[in-house]
Amino acid sequence: MSDFTFDKEFQGEAILEYGDSDFIILKAGAFVRCSVTGDPIPLAELRYWNVDEQEAYRDAMIAKQRWLELHAEPGQ
Structure with missing residues (x-):
């Protein structure tokens, strides 16, 4: 069993601002949703x-x- 635990702020959906070659994390999270498939x-x-x-x-x-x-x- 792993001793590693996730901080709650990194478990949910993130909010990002997308740039030309990278993105800025506006709200911390573990994932974003695909805009087409969800x-x-x-x-x-x-x-x-x-x-x-x-x-x-x-x-x-x-x-x-x-x-x-x-x-x-x-x-x-």
């Missing part, structure tokens, strides 16, 4: 986000899907 993404695994929309994505496929949605021509 799946939790541990902060250590967060690699994909949209600065303009301030959205996090679980993986590259979901990030691409969302980019295509946001950049689709009207009527397509």
Whole structure:
């Protein structure tokens, strides 16, 4: 059994401000939610986000899907 315990502030959902190459933690937590699927993404695994929309994505496929949605021509 591990002696390591998590501080309560790092157990819940974090709030981040996404920048071009990194992010700022506004509220400490262990994860953020994917804006498309709602799946939790541990902060250590967060690699994909949209600065303009301030959205996090679980993986590259979901990030691409969302980019295509946001950049689709009207009527397509």
